Amino acid sequence: MSGPSFQDVIQTLNRYWAEQGCVLVQPFDTEVGAGTFHPATFLRALGPEPWAAAYVQPCRRPADGRYGENPNRLQHYYQYQVVMKPNPEDILDRYIGSLKALGIDPLVHDLRLVEDNWESPTLGAWGLGWEIWLDGMEVTQFTYFQQAGGLECRPVTGEITYGLERLAMYLQDVDNVFDLVWTRAPDGTVTYGEVFLQNEVEQSAYNFEHADVAEMRHRFEACEAEAQKLIALGLPLPAYDQVCKASHSFNLLDARRAISVSERQRMILRVRALARGVAEVYVARREQMGFPGLRKTGASHV
């Protein structure tokens, strides 16, 4: 088996993006469906303050589970997320630099940027950009944020989202995610399957069979109420935790196929309203604080 191990890929990306000036934050500790939900992306994309960060984010998409039987689908997987605000003019070159750091030679492989416009109905966010194809395989999503939480993004955040498993499968030339080499330790190789197969089996059973529908509905309502209360109190960060928790309850209900099409739409709009409320309060709070990130760059650049 050739190619970097799964953890080598993460270490390489961490090193590379740290050199580009990114803050290496750690994963958000609440269940989310994508790296975009991390406050280091969603909230930091708001307002005028510059920001650059990179991190691994575990993602949970309950409906995507396949009991560990599908070689390409997981209900829990990892994204590697990079955000830079304002996006440097050469952000695409920097991204290509990261692929080179991973050992991908763009003179050998067919690298393509194919239009893909991103939208998150629950976050009230959208942007324009590409999926990046490596010999036809989508390994990254690149987005220039235009709106988040219903607010215009000024300046624009450039967001790079690597699908870590996909990328590693490509680099290691394996067809089954569970065969990925996580690390080559002195006592032998540890595979992705050894780390996560049991989790996929059990969590799929929970997501599809055992998650308590009434309880999930209750949690959704409770988190929504809590978020509304916190928004009113002017506490956007704890409010945002509740928005993510509500969103996860919704995802579980969806996996249980417990919601109709029209109810689904209504619930999405409810989460969106919360995200918008959080976004507005967050910007207002930062403004009250005098946008501290702005002062800092002002001082260093003048």
Place this chain on the structure above:
Amino acid sequence: MSDAAARTLLIELGTEELPVGAVDHLAEALLQGLRKALSAHDIPFDDDGAAKVRAFCTPRRLAVRIPNVAPRQRDRSSKVYGPSVAVGLDPEGKPTPALLGFAARNGVNVASLLRELTDKGERFVCAIERAGQPLATLLSNILATVVKGLPVAKPMRWSSHDYSFVRPLQWLVVLHGDQEIDAELFGIRATRHSRGHRFMDDRPVRIADADAYVEALRAAKVIVDPAERRHRIHGEVARAAARIGGHPLLGPELLDLIANLTEWPVAVACTFDASFLTVPQEALIGSMVGNQKFVPLLGDAGQLLPRFIGVANIESMDETKVGHGYERVIRPRFADAKFFFEEDLKTPLATHQQGLSAVVDQPALGSLWDKTLRVAQLARLIAGRVGADAAEAAHAASLAKCDLLTRMVGEFPELQGVMGRTYAAAQGESPAIARALDEVYMPRNAGDDIASSLLGRVVAVAERADTLAGLFAIGGRPSGAKDPYGLRRAALGLARTLIEGDMELDTHALLREALEAIPDRALAAGRESSSSAHSADTDRVLLADEIERFIGERLRGYYAERGIAQGAFDAVLAIRPASLADLDRRLRATVAFTQRPECATLAAANKRVANILRRQAEAGDMPAAEINPALLEAPAERELAQALGAAQHSSLQSIAARDYASGLSALANLDGPIARFFDEVMVITDDLAMRANRLALLAAIQHAFNGIADLARL
């Protein structure tokens, strides 16, 4: 080279990768915008079209090249006439306020005004000379205006800028011949340096002269001419196909996509595991083309071969690695398709009927199963009228939506119908039923054929009649450019199937029956949105009329595209033929009739007849109930009555046999008698009995022609 020489102007906007769909049309719009702007600014250029006015584009650039652009605007001189000398000067010869105002408006002082003798006396004149500005001075503004006017579907902002464009601008080239022009766009200054292929030649590419653009970039591994790129893709794919065998399935749409995803296209031949060929090839092809833009290869009999061609955007240093990657990416997609297909086969199509109850698109119209039941009932009625098997038609209709719930269609929505046919055939339904499940979707678009089997046509008509009835009932009719439910396509598909399938069906009755099945609550929902106050039954009558008119409008366009004059169409539509197939036959006869020499006079005579009858009716002057031969006095009216009797007899026989051409021929013989009648006979005489009798004669003529078409409308 003297500064006054006209030279080629080259403008290249270097961008990050453009959306595939935007590449060609933005380049074309940039070219048209610049041509217009140069003309508007009075900057001469060679616009002979065939010359070398060209737009170029790749995924990373939009460029235009315009030959013989002058280095500056034309000078402009003009004269503005002011007040007469009498008004402009007071008795003491001093300028009046009127003259001072005129001079001020034109930015000159009174002393520089000239006098000129005109036919309105001697007047003050201001001669304005404006020296043309250099191209270089004007270009930044021109470019900014033209770029702002480009039809960018989804503009975006980037970094800290306020500009918005289709994708971030990275570089700008503006050359006038061999001269750099100091222009600027989105904060980027123009230079003579373009950029080559993103990976194969990622250095600044110096463009020595505007005319050297194409070659300079080709040397840097970028083919800027999209036509040349398409040509190269064709050649590359053909070569690869010849090497591994097979006919490439490379239609114009796929070719455009590939051309707009590559700057330096290189074909890579690949294979896939032949065991996937058990999956219907439409699914495999859909996945290769739709998801990956790969070119499938077909054998001589049109069967999919286990090979394909990917077109890379690079001359790879190790092409086998690229091919290996392409093969890897298609494998899980095919594996999914195979899994879905095999799972679907285990479930009889009819079992999905139950699931259709849970699929609700328009709540007022019920579930998809409710729709299925309505369509099946309609199909049964229609089948009885056109000689199809009613039970088979209802059965086919009851299965027609089932494939929507299969996993295969869930994954590949464009396979609806195809999968229904495939599963039905595999699960023991008759070939006719299986075929109808696919043909119900035909015609899929304007260029598509109608269903080929009678059963397919019956179900296709029932399906569309129900769709039109239901969506018109709930207020989903199209307005302007908006037609969210595709009702225009449905109406035309319905009409084409009836006409081209030669189905003798009363459209109005069909629509009434379709509307009868639409629940009252749906009509109530439609009433709410239009605030009408009718009962549901009245609504059904009104809606049937409205949908019939709507279909008529679609047909008007359909016939117009086939070069049939509006007048002929209106003449036939006016008499409301019983079926669209009948309308079509009458229309053909009428169009043929318009080629005959008598047509013009007969059309005029029919108009005259219609006018007289209308005018007299308005005055309360009605024709007699029937023609009284005893009252026919003038020879011309006797002759006309006789000729009419004979012509009508012969015409009615032809009409009964639906031979409208012969029917019109018979009536055409009335040409002479009608002309003589109008020459010699006074219709409106004082003798009331005779007048009523003559009106009756005219009414009989009108009636005879209207048996085929209202020629007064020609």
